Amino acid sequence: MNAPLVPLVALGFGSFLLAHVLFWRIRRADAPRLGRLALLAAAGLLLLLCAGILWLEERPAVLFAAAALDLLLVTAYFFFYAGIARSVSVTILADLLARPARSLPFANLVSTYGSSSRFHDRVGLLQRSQLVVMAGEHVELTPRGRRLALFSRRLAAALSGGLHG
Amino acid sequence: MAILLVIAVVCVGFVAVAGAARLAEITFRRALRSGWRTAAVFVVAAAAGALGVVQGVTQALSGSVPVTDVPLLRVGALALYLSGWIGFVELRSLLSRGYSLRMLLDLLEAGGRLPATELERAYGGGVGLPGLLDRRVTGLVGLGLLDRTAATVGPLRPLGTLAAALGATARRWLRLDLVG
Numbered sequence: 001m002n003a004p005l006v007p008l009v010a011l012g013f014g015s016f017l018l019a020h021v022l023f024w025r026i027r028r029a030d031a032p033r034l035g036r037l038a039l040l041a042a043a044g045l046l047l048l049l050c051a052g053i054l055w056l057e058e059r060p061a062v063l064f065a066a067a068a069l070d071l072l073l074v075t076a077y078f079f080f081y082a083g084i085a086r087s088v089s090v091t092i093l094a095d096l097l098a099r100p101a102r103s104l105p106f107a108n109l110v111s112t113y114g115s116s117s118r119f120h121d122r123v124g125l126l127q128r129s130q131l132v133v134m135a136g137e138h139v140e141l142t143p144r145g146r147r148l149a150l151f152s153r154r155l156a157a158a159l160s161g162g163l164h165g
Numbered sequence: 166m167a168i169l170l171v172i173a174v175v176c177v178g179f180v181a182v183a184g185a186a187r188l189a190e191i192t193f194r195r196a197l198r199s200g201w202r203t204a205a206v207f208v209v210a211a212a213a214g215a216l217g218v219v220q221g222v223t224q225a226l227s228g229s230v231p232v233t234d235v236p237l238l239r240v241g242a243l244a245l246y247l248s249g250w251i252g253f254v255e256l257r258s259l260l261s262r263g264y265s266l267r268m269l270l271d272l273l274e275a276g277g278r279l280p281a282t283e284l285e286r287a288y289g290g291g292v293g294l295p296g297l298l299d300r301r302v303t304g305l306v307g308l309g310l311l312d313r314t315a316a317t318v319g320p321l322r323p324l325g326t327l328a329a330a331l332g333a334t335a336r337r338w339l340r341l342d343l344v345g
Contacts, residue, residue, distance in 0.1 A: 003237060005237075005240070021338065021339065024339040024340060024341075025338070025339070025340055028340040028342075030341060030342060030343045030344050032344075059234070060168060061167075061168075061230070061234035061237040061238055061241075062237055064168045064171070064237070064238065064241045065237040065238070065240045065241040065244070067241070068240070068241035068242070068244035068245045068248070069240070069241070069244045071244065071245065071248050072244040072245075072247055072248045072251075075248040075251045075252055075255075076251055078255070079251050079254070079255050080335075082255060082258075082259075083332065084332060084335045084336055084339065084341065084344075085339075085341055085344050085345075086264070086344060086345060087332075087345050088264060088297065088298070088301050088345050089301045089304060089305055089345075090328075090329075090332035090336075090345055091344070091345030092298070092301055092302065092305065092318070093305065093310065093311070093321070093325060093328055093329035093332055093333075094329050094332055094333040094336070094345075096311065096318065096319045096320070096321050096325075096329060097321065097326065097329035097330060097333060098333075099319075101319070101320060102319050102320040102321045102326070103317050103318060103319025103320040103321075104317070104318055104319060105316055105317055105318070106298075106299075106302070106316055106317065106318050107316070109298055109302075109318055110294060110295050110298055113294060113298060114285075114294050116343070117343065118343065118344075118345070119285050119294070120281075121343065122264060122265050122268060123268070123281065123284070125265060126265055126268065126269065131269060132269070132272065134281070135278070137280050137281055137282075138278050138279065138280055138281065139272065139278070139279055139280075139281050139284050140272075140277060140278045141269065141272045141273060141277040141278070145269055145272070146273060146277060148266075148269060149266070149269040149270050149272070149273040150273065152260060152263070152266045152269065152270065153270055153273075155260055156260040156261065156266075158187075159187065159256065159257055159260055160257045160258075160260045160261040161190075161191075161261070162261070163260055163261065163263060163266055163267055163270055164261060164262065164267070164289065164300065165262065165263065165264060165266070165267025165268075165270075165288065165289040165297060165300075
């Protein structure tokens with residue numbers, strides 16, 4: 001197997017990762033921006049395919065293997081990124097790391113987390129995604145939010161045994 | 166055509182193996198009480214499925230493509246198959262632990278409307294924020310990342326320190342200040 005898989009995959013995945021880090025550092029936001037991340041991943045894959053077809057003039061089997069390896073790395077990165085951008089567990093670990101004793105009373109953890117705006121940020125994110133609306137002091141499901149909640153409940157029952165949160 | 170055939174073999178193989186693993190999880194729920202045992206079932210199923218997919222691709226392609234292409238198509242098939250598993254694990258995690266999805270479900274179970282202050286208390290079917298954090302801490306203890314006593318969370322174990330440093334560094338690099 002004497003095909004230039006490594007350079008092609010390095011080009012596709014490397015350009016995605018570089019663009020991602022640069023973009024995220026230049027334009028700061030706490031929203032996960034998964035759609036934008038997926039676009040950058042697609043651009044990296046496109047670059048890989050263009051380089052393979054136009055520059056290296058590789059055969060389809062090489063392009064397929066390189067694209068599949070790129071997809072594997074991108075999927076693994078999305079898995080990692082989901083933890084970085086959303087995980088409460090990572091927040092707890094990072095909070096403990098910042099303390100000299102690397103520990104804290106559970107009550108303090110609850111009050112620290114509760115006094116941050118994280119919960120309200122989630123509501124804001126749901127609002128921006130048009131899944132809920134604010135009606136005075138109330139949070140209301142939109143028809144879209146209702147459909148997603150019903151679908152998630154059914155899918156969770158089938159795949160993971162329940163949506164516990 | 167050969168690439169489409171490979172993709173079809175991977176899709177069929179993945180759906181069959183993931184479905185069988187989930188069925189085993191449901192059937193042997195009592196025996197698989199710990200998360201580690203369930204994870205072991207899925208890892209064994211994924212590994213066995215990988216061998217099956219490689220074998221299936223080799224047989225499906227025999228004689229129809231140049232010999233030099235077969236190893237490349239096998240590599241591509243394996244990468245696609247593993248991507249499917251990573252996506253599946255991520256989806257399961259989201260459907261089991263999804264914070265925002267659970268908020269939607271709480272709203273649904275409350276008739277579609279709740280006062281904003283009540284939503285926080287009603288989280289997770291009524292466990293609220295303490296319940297959410299307790300579940301996460303229990304999970305981290307189960308993974309061997311930290312210790313816990315009745316009232317105290319921590320200290321971090323070596324693996325937990327490593328995971329915390331990795332997470333904190335990545336968040337700092339990506340300028341994700343208030344997330345999670």
